[in-house]
Amino acid sequence: MAGANPSASRLWAAKLYYFMFFAAIGSIAPFFNIYLDNQGLSGAQIGLLGSLPPIAALLANPFWGAVADRWQIQRGVMALCTLGAGLLTLPFLWVTDFVPLLVLVATMFFFRAPAPALLDSAVMGILHQNGGSYGRQRLFGSIGFVLFSYGLGQILGSGDLDVIFWIHSIFLGVGCTLLGLLLPLDRAAQPTNLLAGLHQMWRQPGYPAFMWMNILMGAGAACFVGFVGLHMLALGGTKADVGLLYALNSVTEIPVLFVGRQLLARFRPSHLITVGLVGFALVYGAMAQAPSPQLILWMAPVLGVVYAGFWIAVVDYATESAPASMRATAQSLVGAAQGGLGWSIGALAGGLLWGYAGGAAVLWSASLLMLLAALVYAGPALLKARKQSEGGQLRYSS
Numbered sequence: 001m002a003g004a005n006p007s008a009s010r011l012w013a014a015k016l017y018y019f020m021f022f023a024a025i026g027s028i029a030p031f032f033n034i035y036l037d038n039q040g041l042s043g044a045q046i047g048l049l050g051s052l053p054p055i056a057a058l059l060a061n062p063f064w065g066a067v068a069d070r071w072q073i074q075r076g077v078m079a080l081c082t083l084g085a086g087l088l089t090l091p092f093l094w095v096t097d098f099v100p101l102l103v104l105v106a107t108m109f110f111f112r113a114p115a116p117a118l119l120d121s122a123v124m125g126i127l128h129q130n131g132g133s134y135g136r137q138r139l140f141g142s143i144g145f146v147l148f149s150y151g152l153g154q155i156l157g158s159g160d161l162d163v164i165f166w167i168h169s170i171f172l173g174v175g176c177t178l179l180g181l182l183l184p185l186d187r188a189a190q191p192t193n194l195l196a197g198l199h200q201m202w203r204q205p206g207y208p209a210f211m212w213m214n215i216l217m218g219a220g221a222a223c224f225v226g227f228v229g230l231h232m233l234a235l236g237g238t239k240a241d242v243g244l245l246y247a248l249n250s251v252t253e254i255p256v257l258f259v260g261r262q263l264l265a266r267f268r269p270s271h272l273i274t275v276g277l278v279g280f281a282l283v284y285g286a287m288a289q290a291p292s293p294q295l296i297l298w299m300a301p302v303l304g305v306v307y308a309g310f311w312i313a314v315v316d317y318a319t320e321s322a323p324a325s326m327r328a329t330a331q332s333l334v335g336a337a338q339g340g341l342g343w344s345i346g347a348l349a350g351g352l353l354w355g356y357a358g359g360a361a362v363l364w365s366a367s368l369l370m371l372l373a374a375l376v377y378a379g380p381a382l383l384k385a386r387k388q389s390e391g392g393q394l395r396y397s398s
Contacts, residue, residue, distance in 0.1 A: 011132070013182040014123050015140040020179065021082075021115060023144030024171035028164045030149050030229055030246045034239065035161045037230065039096050047351010049098075049105055050226050051344040054218075056106040057113030058340030064114040065121075065332025066194055074328055078118045078180035084111030086173020092165045112172065113339055117331035122183055124319045125327055135260025135312050142253040142308075149250065153243015197326040204321055206270070206381070211337050213377035214314070217277060218342020220369030223350040223362050224284055228296070231359025237293030245300050252304030260312040269313035270381070276310025277374035279303075281367045288363035 036046050064081060068074040088108040095104055123137050152164065201207055229242040256263070263272065283302050290296045314334060322330030346369065353362045 018141035022141035043355030050347030053109035135257035150247030216373035218338035219346030222346030256308035272313035279306035
């Protein structure tokens with residue numbers, strides 16, 4: 001155990017990485033579609049911009065995860081990804097035409113998308129050897145997101161959104177790149193053959209349903225995240241309200257992440273995932289019915305509680321389902337399903353719905369997708385349990 005202590009003590013690098021990465025996301029995610037709308041892009045164009053980059057993430061996550069696992073160069077891959085994403089953010093300051101924006105966003109996402117999954121796999125590997133709580137590392141990401149999404153929302157009233165690209169570029173290209181090189185990662189003793197490892201994961205009971213769930217969840221989340229800000233503006237809200245929405249959502253993640261280890265000890269990951277999906281559906285549906293941005297803000301804290309419990313369960317499930325030498329691939333596959341394929345479907349569908357039916361229709365679609373994800377994930381297990389119960393009753397009666 002003495003040899004493990006240096007790794008555990010250097011988790012400060014992971015905490016700072018989470019903080020800076022999600023601060024960068026918090027600086028751009030709540031305001032990017034507003035920026036595109038200010039450039040005169042249509043709802044369909046915004047939807048297309050939101051759908052093609054996740055397709056790049058669908059390719060990037062498995063690619064970078066496999067590279068990191070195959071050659072055991074996770075630190076180098078993480079640094080390269082954040083450096084590339086940071087540098088590719090700067091051209092947003094002068095590129096305004098639709099087609100160049102399309103290429104730029106897709107390329108930037110190819111580098112940025114795998115970073116959180118690679119970090120999650122690294123942290124879970126460290127904690128697996130040394131003990132500790134994933135949630136107490138990840139909560140620093142929520143703190144960073146809250147501070148920058150809310151803070152920027154208070155100062156962006158002038159309409160000039162250039163600052164979001166500067167923050168995103170510096171935090172990723174400089175901060176996260178340097179921190180990624182400081183993470184205390186160990187090489188796996190016996191690397192696993194990629195195809196054999198994937199086959200092993202897919203054959204586990206419940207794993208296919210887990211991946212389908214992530215696709216549907218990603219589609220629902222894309223509908224919500226991509227268009228709730230525009231919906232609030234349409235209801236009479238301000239950019240400050242949009243920033244506050246994301247801050248309220250994230251701040252309530254922090255206490256749940258803090259007790260994440262205790263939650264996983266008390267509840268099965270499958271239960272936390274199912275409760276989370278149903279919670280998303282209920283809140284999204286309620287927000288779709290809200291007649292004012294103020295009511296949407298009142299509901300936002302519930303999303304943070306729901307998301308934190310859901311996410312720690314997803315990360316834990318993905319880690320436990322993978323061979324030790326394929327944890328980066330396993331987390332990257334979750335990102336590819338959720339933030340890649342699912343997100344592209346949801347962003348495109350949300351853009352079309354926004355153009356033809358408005359924000360309430362987009363939020364209702366997000367709600368229905370979350371319910372469908374819960375049904376796909378929990379339905380087979382519930383049917384199996386029901387059949388077993390009926391079989392037991394028949395044996396008892398006979």
